[in-house]
Amino acid sequence: MEIGGGGRDDIMRKRLKASALALVMLATSPATGQQQQQQGFNPVEAAKNGWSMEQNRSAIWHLAQHKRLATAIAALQPQRNGVVDVYVVSIGLDSDPVFEHEAGEAAKVLSRRYGATGHTIFLAAGADEQGSGTPQGSPPNLATALAAVAAKMNLKEDVLILFATSHGDPDSGLAYRDGNKGFGAIAPVRLASLLDDLGFERRMILLSACYAGVFLPLLTNENSIIVTAAASNRTPFGCAPGNDWPFFGDALINNGLRKPQRFDKATEEATGLIAKWENSKQLLPSRPQSFVGDKANLWLGPLEARMPKTETPKVGKAAIDSF
Numbered sequence: 001m002e003i004g005g006g007g008r009d010d011i012m013r014k015r016l017k018a019s020a021l022a023l024v025m026l027a028t029s030p031a032t033g034q035q036q037q038q039q040g041f042n043p044v045e046a047a048k049n050g051w052s053m054e055q056n057r058s059a060i061w062h063l064a065q066h067k068r069l070a071t072a073i074a075a076l077q078p079q080r081n082g083v084v085d086v087y088v089v090s091i092g093l094d095s096d097p098v099f100e101h102e103a104g105e106a107a108k109v110l111s112r113r114y115g116a117t118g119h120t121i122f123l124a125a126g127a128d129e130q131g132s133g134t135p136q137g138s139p140p141n142l143a144t145a146l147a148a149v150a151a152k153m154n155l156k157e158d159v160l161i162l163f164a165t166s167h168g169d170p171d172s173g174l175a176y177r178d179g180n181k182g183f184g185a186i187a188p189v190r191l192a193s194l195l196d197d198l199g200f201e202r203r204m205i206l207l208s209a210c211y212a213g214v215f216l217p218l219l220t221n222e223n224s225i226i227v228t229a230a231a232s233n234r235t236p237f238g239c240a241p242g243n244d245w246p247f248f249g250d251a252l253i254n255n256g257l258r259k260p261q262r263f264d265k266a267t268e269e270a271t272g273l274i275a276k277w278e279n280s281k282q283l284l285p286s287r288p289q290s291f292v293g294d295k296a297n298l299w300l301g302p303l304e305a306r307m308p309k310t311e312t313p314k315v316g317k318a319a320i321d322s323f
Contacts, residue, residue, distance in 0.1 A: 043185060047172035050194070052139040052184025061129045068127065068135040073148040077118035084302050085158045086114040087149045088121070091137045093166035093186075095126035095178040096241040102208060102249035103137070105315060106163040109253050113307050114161065119152075121145045125178040139176055139184045143194055150198040159202040159299055160195075165249065167239070168209030170232060175209075192218040202299050208248045210235040213289045222293040225300065227252065227267055231287040237278065238323055244316030247274050248288065251319075259311045262304055264292075277320040 043051075054062075079085040088110045092103035107122040123137040123145060135141055142164075149160060167175040169185065176184035192215075195203060204225040207215055212228035219226050229236040229248035238246035245254055251273040256266030271288050278285055 044171045044187070047169075047185035047187035048189050050139045050143065050184070050186050050190040052176050052182065054138075055181050055183070057181060058129065061127075064129050064131045065127060065136045065141070067131040068133055069141055069144060071132065072121050072123075072135055073145070075118070076121070076148060076152050078152055079119075079154050079158050081154065081157075083157075084299055085119060085153070086110075086116040086161055086303060087119040087153055087158065088114070088116045088161045088163070089142070089145050089149060090120070090122050090163040091142050091145075091165070092124040093137050093139075093142075093164065093174055093176045095124075095182075096239070097126075098239050098241055098243045098246060099165045100124040100126060100134075100137075101244055101316065102165045102246060102253070103163060104134075106165075106206070106249065106253045109257050109312070110161050110163060112312065113257055114159075114303050115306065116161070119149075121149065125176065125182060136178070136182075137176075138178075138182060139186050139190075142186070146194055146198055146200075150200065155199040155201060157202075159204065159303065160200045161204045161206070162195075163206045163208070163253075165208035165246075168211045168230075168235075170211040170214055173214065174207070174212075188215040188218045191215060195219070202296075204300075206252070208236070208246060212236075213287075216289050216291060220291050220293065222295045223299070224291070224293045225263070225296050226289075226291040228289045229286060231289055234284065234286045236274070236286040236288075237281075237283055238319040240322065243319065243322040245319040245322075247277055247286070247319045249319075250316075251277075254314050254316070258314065260307060260309050263300060277323075280320065281323060 088107060090103045090107035092099035103124055104122060107120055111117055111120040122134055123141055124134045125137040127136040164174055169175060172185040173187040202223045205219055206227050208229045210230060211232055212230055213232035216226055236248050251270035256270040267290055
């Protein structure tokens with residue numbers, strides 16, 4: 001995402017690629033390192049494998065993350081036969097506070113709307129060495145959380161909702177960054193293979209990142225719903241570290257989905273708000289994308305029929321007010 005008219009994500013991509021190359025050099029033997037240096041590190045190819053690296057992490061930090069994730073997984077409740085249950089995984093892949101806040105609120109709003117209490121895992125980059133708290137929002141932890149959820153679900157009956165937020169790249173997808181210690185990326189082909197290999201047929205994927213439209217072609221199926229913050233060649237706005245919300249999260253999570261209205265009405269409201277905000281600041285339209293599979297309403301309809309009938313109050317400072 002970009003903060004304004006500048007190229008924050010261009011800078012972020014260069015940092016990630018430079019950091020990735022440096023970490024690969026450190027991690028290899030002299031002979032392998034020489035070969036890597038000759039061939040060059042390809043972050044796009046690495047992202048297709050969901051690459052990530054941790055640098056200068058203490059053993060205590062690694063143990064703490066193991067404990068946190070194990071606790072979150074142990075808290076997952078089993079599904080109910082004959083009932084369309086929802087499991088929510090919400091992840092902030094960048095340690096800037098705006099992403100943690102967005103992913104955290106998304107977990108709350110989606111869990112309440114779709115009755116996923118006890119069926120929700122929230123991950124956020126920037127975790128400290130304490131043994132309790134939110135698990136680290138990293139590519140490996142996302143894969144583990146998804147596998148844990150799949151093991152609890154009836155994959156033919158239940159629904160996965162995945163919300164992910166971070167910076168984005170048109171080639172390598174979602175970026176993972178935790179200051180100067182954690183780096184990585186999840187390309188569209190990697191996310192698609194994770195979901196497909198685990199057997200998630202019924203799924204709602206909400207992606208809040210620059211160029212998130214690149215994920216759309218690989219994630220669609222007849223049972224899926226996908227909404228992205230921007231087209232494959234566009235950037236959304238409002239992700240300055242001190243903001244409470246980027247435009248997309250504020251419009252969709254903090255406004256549209258808090259209300260007892262149909263999902264299509266919520267997304268329509270969100271895209272209208274985003275267009276209004278962008279027009280007011282004379283920004284290049286981000287063009288959020290959406291897809292609804294032919295059979296998605298077979299599971300979405302029953303879920304929306306039992307959603308709460310009252311609206312929850314918005315939280316934080318509006319994205320447009322922070323711009």
